[in-house]
Amino acid sequence: xxxxNAPRLKAGRPPTTSxxxxxxxxxxxxxxxxxxxLTIRKLAAEIGVGATTLYHHVQDKEDLLFLLINxxxxxxxxxGLPEDPQERVIAAAATIHDALAAWPWAAEVLxxxxxxxxxxASPLGLVEAIVxxxxxxxxxxxxxxxxxxxxxxxxxxxILVRSHTARRGGDEAATHRGAFFGNIDAxxxxxxxxLGDRWAVLAPRDTYVDGLRAFVDGLLGxxxxxxx
Amino acid sequence: xxxxNAPRLKAGRPPTTSxxxxxxxxxxxxxxxxxxxLTIRKLAAEIGVGATTLYHHVQDKEDLLFLLINxxxxxxxxxGLPEDPQERVIAAAATIHDALAAWPWAAEVLxxxxxxxxxxASPLGLVEAIVxxxxxxxxxxxxxxxxxxxxxxxxxxxILVRSHTARRGGDEAATHRGAFFGNIDAxxxxxxxxLGDRWAVLAPRDTYVDGLRAFVDGLLGxxxxxxx
DNA sequence: GTTAATTTCAGAACGCGTTCGAAAAGTCGG
DNA sequence: CCGACTTTTCGAACGCGTTCTGAAATTAAC
Numbered sequence: 155x156x157x158x159n160a161p162r163l164k165a166g167r168p169p170t171t172s173x174x175x176x177x178x179x180x181x182x183x184x185x186x187x188x189x190x191x192l193t194i195r196k197l198a199a200e201i202g203v204g205a206t207t208l209y210h211h212v213q214d215k216e217d218l219l220f221l222l223i224n225x226x227x228x229x230x231x232x233x234g235l236p237e238d239p240q241e242r243v244i245a246a247a248a249t250i251h252d253a254l255a256a257w258p259w260a261a262e263v264l265x266x267x268x269x270x271x272x273x274x275a276s277p278l279g280l281v282e283a284i285v286x287x288x289x290x291x292x293x294x295x296x297x298x299x300x301x302x303x304x305x306x307x308x309x310x311x312x313i314l315v316r317s318h319t320a321r322r323g324g325d326e327a328a329t330h331r332g333a334f335f336g337n338i339d340a341x342x343x344x345x346x347x348x349l350g351d352r353w354a355v356l357a358p359r360d361t362y363v364d365g366l367r368a369f370v371d372g373l374l375g376x377x378x379x380x381x382x
Numbered sequence: 383x384x385x386x387n388a389p390r391l392k393a394g395r396p397p398t399t400s401x402x403x404x405x406x407x408x409x410x411x412x413x414x415x416x417x418x419x420l421t422i423r424k425l426a427a428e429i430g431v432g433a434t435t436l437y438h439h440v441q442d443k444e445d446l447l448f449l450l451i452n453x454x455x456x457x458x459x460x461x462g463l464p465e466d467p468q469e470r471v472i473a474a475a476a477t478i479h480d481a482l483a484a485w486p487w488a489a490e491v492l493x494x495x496x497x498x499x500x501x502x503a504s505p506l507g508l509v510e511a512i513v514x515x516x517x518x519x520x521x522x523x524x525x526x527x528x529x530x531x532x533x534x535x536x537x538x539x540x541i542l543v544r545s546h547t548a549r550r551g552g553d554e555a556a557t558h559r560g561a562f563f564g565n566i567d568a569x570x571x572x573x574x575x576x577l578g579d580r581w582a583v584l585a586p587r588d589t590y591v592d593g594l595r596a597f598v599d600g601l602l603g604x605x606x607x608x609x610x
Numbered sequence: 611g612t613t614a615a616t617t618t619c620a621g622a623a624c625g626c627g628t629t630c631g632a633a634a635a636g637t638c639g640g
Numbered sequence: 641c642c643g644a645c646t647t648t649t650c651g652a653a654c655g656c657g658t659t660c661t662g663a664a665a666t667t668a669a670c
Contacts, residue, residue: 167634195626207649295580300593303585314496367600394666432621
């Protein structure tokens, strides 16, 4: 697992495969078949190499996906955010929302293994903007972390639900309800039963932003440092 | 895949295995080894039966875990909630939080496949309470769904982070930061760099509840129906 | 009593991610 | 030129979830 730009110090068998080549081939396969269907063996076959070879250039399958998303995360712009701390937090979060919505499987990979463990591949400039906004607002560092985490859950959760719903076919609204709740006892759970297929209805982006604004508004003030 | 209490209409080879027996054995193995180490083959061996036999009593491995959690979800109490709609929503959400915190892997299974797809195994009485509270408050049905979803992300996200952090050893705080962000460029991301190991700090339950209160406060009012 | 239908059981096999150990293909010090 | 050393490659194998196919065991029908 050599560093990307490590200087060639010692010699060895010359590589026929490079990490960049692997990533490019993976991108191609994902674009064609979807990322669920990407397998290490097929990827190796695509390059024309043994499957185990890949493990010298990439740690894991997860690592492979991580690297792919990382490139995407670095491309997301984080310029032109408002000066006002609270507005900056909201705008940065909404930008993350839109970026993840544009590439839904990024959110799925980002949330594997504990929801924020893979955060390093997210658009870090925007994460920085949220934390910075919270601290400029007057939050303690610990609370700034908490503010970000809460926003992250709220944002990524919505994206995951959308991509999950999008992956299902169009007319399966009834299936949705069944998949969510199974057979609801209308006696015991009248409101859930009355909701019917509305459960599958996705909220528009504006609803997300409005909720975000209300959320941030309450959340920021909660952790402001006592001033002397 | 026969119904649990289906009347015996047609005959056939008498079963040596029952779904209840499978679930009980799975519970035992999970209690002993943790749910990550539960495999279909080991479970079948524990019962003393071929691996493929299990697939006649259970749809999937996911289905198996779903059934296990379902039993747990049904046991969680949802009585004694406050009358006031907003307070009811908050109390119900906090109860879900505590129930999931007490059995962290339940949250992990509940969030597989799109975050709310497995919602049917959650404590449905509490889900009902949240939706009912939102509607009593005056929200439209669609917004009540959105309110619940947002609370769900916020709550389960926190639980997932906790269980993920708990699974890691004690003194690996430094590892945490590395795992989260890799090598941070302190020039470009000064606030993230300054946070250092604080990222791994878990918020106390009170912080969650305070944030929840602020969240619900803003979220409920946003979707109130226009009154004639 | 025999046959048909039906249900459960299990061995073999598939593709998957991943690991192990050995072989291949170079550079380097002598 | 020649062995040490290093790095890359790859076939074989493991355990996994799952499917296929056929055998076993029972009741229902005649």
